[in-house]
Amino acid sequence: xxxxxxxxxxxxxxxxxxxxxxxxxxxxxSQSFFWYRQDCRKEPKLLMSVYSSGNEDGxxxxxxxxxxxxxxxxxxDSKLSDSATYLCVVEKGGSQGNLIFGKGTKxxxxx
Amino acid sequence: xxxITQSPKYLFRKEGQNVTLSCEQNLNHxxxxxxxxxxxxxxxxxxxxQIVNDFQKGDIAEGYSVSREKKESFPLTVTSAQKNPTAFxxxxxxxxxxxxxxGNGTRLTVT
Numbered sequence: 001x002x003x004x005x006x007x008x009x010x011x012x013x014x015x016x017x018x019x020x021x022x023x024x025x026x027x028x029x030s031q032s033f034f035w036y037r038q039d040c041r042k043e044p045k046l047l048m049s050v051y052s053s054g055n056e057d058g059x060x061x062x063x064x065x066x067x068x069x070x071x072x073x074x075x076x077d078s079k080l081s082d083s084a085t086y087l088c089v090v091e092k093g094g095s096q097g098n099l100i101f102g103k104g105t106k107x108x109x110x111x
Numbered sequence: 112x113x114x115i116t117q118s119p120k121y122l123f124r125k126e127g128q129n130v131t132l133s134c135e136q137n138l139n140h141x142x143x144x145x146x147x148x149x150x151x152x153x154x155x156x157x158x159x160x161q162i163v164n165d166f167q168k169g170d171i172a173e174g175y176s177v178s179r180e181k182k183e184s185f186p187l188t189v190t191s192a193q194k195n196p197t198a199f200x201x202x203x204x205x206x207x208x209x210x211x212x213x214g215n216g217t218r219l220t221v222t
Binding site: 099100 | 146151152153154155156159163171199206210211213214215216
């Protein structure tokens, strides 16, 4: 299993659709998990941290399954402005602050 | 406003020349990082520093050098030993065990 692996994408969805991104990680010692958003030719920006109990921020819901070493991001009622690449980020177990980035999944939301 | 500033935004150099990328932060973060991003690839860690006057190699440190003489500054030198230097370079900072904040990146083209 790769250190961090994401759906290859791209995802092309209509406005208003619900879209789910999946991510698996290999190191069971990892403790911190994040979703970042990266617009074309821009820097990544933190979308949300992922907590064991699952967390929600408006239209966005993140979940963590430690047993399966799996993280998900759900976007409800997608907007045109959600079009971006979504990066799954996992802390390298045993190395505080050292993060492993997935290759990202590109989302295009169409009118 | 607090943030991370990378300069320049675009940089062009001839093969065989060393080049230094600037990264300054006024967030009072202890940790700073340099990543490289190639098209269609995830971010890869070049070097990181958890404290002034100390830094560690990341996954792809060969052909790069850094210094951390001040908390606010973490410049990256791309040396002529780096075989494929053309890339998007991202600097980031964080406080302990918290998500990364990124600068807006430097696009380096070496011909």
